[in-house]
Amino acid sequence: xxxxxxxxxxTGAFISLFLGIVSVVEAARLYPYRTDFWAGDHIFPGLIGxxxxxxxxxxxxxxxxxxxxxxxxxxxxxxxxxATAGVLISxxxxxxxxxxxxxTFLAFLFLLRIIGNYRWPDSVLFSxxxxxxxxxxxxxxxxxxxxxxxxx
Amino acid sequence: xxTLLFLLNGFQEVLTPFNLLIVxxxxxxxxxxxxxxxxxxxxxxxxxxxxxxVLDPVQGIIMMAGIYYGAMYGGSTTAIxxxxxxxxxxxxxxxxxxxxxRKGRGGAxxxxxxxxxxxxxxxxxxxxxxxxPVLADQALKFGPPEYxxxxxxxxxxxxxxxGRSFLKSVIMGAAGFLASFxxxxxxxxxxxxxxxxxxxxxxxxxxxxxxxFFAITEVLKGLxxxxxxxxxxxxxRTFPGKEDLKRSGMPIVRGSLLGFFLGILPGF
Numbered sequence: 001x002x003x004x005x006x007x008x009x010x011t012g013a014f015i016s017l018f019l020g021i022v023s024v025v026e027a028a029r030l031y032p033y034r035t036d037f038w039a040g041d042h043i044f045p046g047l048i049g050x051x052x053x054x055x056x057x058x059x060x061x062x063x064x065x066x067x068x069x070x071x072x073x074x075x076x077x078x079x080x081x082x083a084t085a086g087v088l089i090s091x092x093x094x095x096x097x098x099x100x101x102x103x104t105f106l107a108f109l110f111l112l113r114i115i116g117n118y119r120w121p122d123s124v125l126f127s128x129x130x131x132x133x134x135x136x137x138x139x140x141x142x143x144x145x146x147x148x149x150x151x152x
Numbered sequence: 153x154x155t156l157l158f159l160l161n162g163f164q165e166v167l168t169p170f171n172l173l174i175v176x177x178x179x180x181x182x183x184x185x186x187x188x189x190x191x192x193x194x195x196x197x198x199x200x201x202x203x204x205x206v207l208d209p210v211q212g213i214i215m216m217a218g219i220y221y222g223a224m225y226g227g228s229t230t231a232i233x234x235x236x237x238x239x240x241x242x243x244x245x246x247x248x249x250x251x252x253x254r255k256g257r258g259g260a261x262x263x264x265x266x267x268x269x270x271x272x273x274x275x276x277x278x279x280x281x282x283x284x285p286v287l288a289d290q291a292l293k294f295g296p297p298e299y300x301x302x303x304x305x306x307x308x309x310x311x312x313x314x315g316r317s318f319l320k321s322v323i324m325g326a327a328g329f330l331a332s333f334x335x336x337x338x339x340x341x342x343x344x345x346x347x348x349x350x351x352x353x354x355x356x357x358x359x360x361x362x363x364x365f366f367a368i369t370e371v372l373k374g375l376x377x378x379x380x381x382x383x384x385x386x387x388x389r390t391f392p393g394k395e396d397l398k399r400s401g402m403p404i405v406r407g408s409l410l411g412f413f414l415g416i417l418p419g420f
Binding site for chain 1: 185188191199319320322323326327329330333337338339340342344345368371372374375376
């Protein structure tokens with residue numbers, strides 16, 4: 001565990017700045033489609049982008065107001081949290097290409113290993129069961145269309 | 153008076169043993185479907201519509217009403233027990249209900265949510281029947297300026313209640329606005345914030361954001377706290393005690409009134 005000061009504030013400020021710049025750039029792209037300077041699809045992204053940039057700058061330059069120290073999880077827990085986030089992001093990216101069944105099986109498998117600390121054989125068994133159960137529930141019973149990939 | 157007679161006639165129609173059985177079945181099925189994250193009352197009705205086809209029209213409507221209210225309540229179950237709201241309307245339930253579940257009082261929270269939902273539903277029904285003609289006229293007078301003022305008020309309340317830092321509240325509200333921009337532009341018909349990705353061109357679903365923020369945060373917090381179970385004890389009883397009922401009485405009345413007046417506005 002590492003004690004940190006100011007990092008959450010600065011991270012928030014940079015995220016705000018990034019989102020604001022993205023929004024302003026998008027507003028500039030939409031500007032030619034306007035009906036008027038103050039009317040069109042560009043106006044709100046532009047305004048919100050400017051607000052986010054200004055708020056991000058203020059947050060970045062603001063003095064630390066409290067003596068609270070945040071503790072950034074490190075060691076095994078930190079690695080687990082990073083791995084969990086990585087699995088979820090990979091799942092989002094993979095599901096469109098590999099389809100629901102394969103990507104969900106893999107995501108469950110790794111999440112059970114990482115979060116639940118299950119043994120590999122148990123993780124394979126439970127992830128297979130969960131994937132089949134969810135497939136039956138959503139695809140067969142509730143007729144929800146699930147992504148098909150290059151596998152099935 | 154005539155409206156009241158129609159309402160009583162409706163109750164007379166519904167209050168037969170078979171119709172009550174149908175409404176109970178609809179509520180149970182609706183609750184089960186509503187527990188699934190992302191499946192709200194409207195989706196539940198759409199999914200279960202074929203089931204009602206085999207029934208008479210009146211019984212079909214009765215079952216659909218049961219499914220609707222069951223799905224509405226089902227969303228609050230995961231919100232209270234797992235801090236994962238099944239739909240956007242369950243978010244306030246998660247904010248108050250989940251801390252109770254962490255204290256081992258998930259059963260009482262589920263009971264209060266059910267009682268509150270029932271009381272507000274009955275109040276809304278009676279209020280709508282009695283005041284519908286007057287309120288409908290007023291609701292239709294709500295135009296863009298009134299909606300703008302209402303949303304501005306909502307944002308001001310958000311800035312006020314969301315913590316000590318005004319700056320962070322502004323960023324939070326603005327980021328929420330930003331998420332709502334994705335999709336086809338209303339004025340030009342040009343895709344906004346989609347960058348050629350078809351999923352983004354259809355807009356970002358509020359429920360996806362809610363589940364993402366609440367569920368993933370909860371999983372990561374659980375990892376940090378090395379938590380194995382949310383509720384440390386089994387839920388033995390769901391009926392709240394006298395003290396719980398006393399304390400939740402006024403919030404239920406406030407929520408019923410607020411929900412009723414906001415619910416009659418078109419688009420809310």
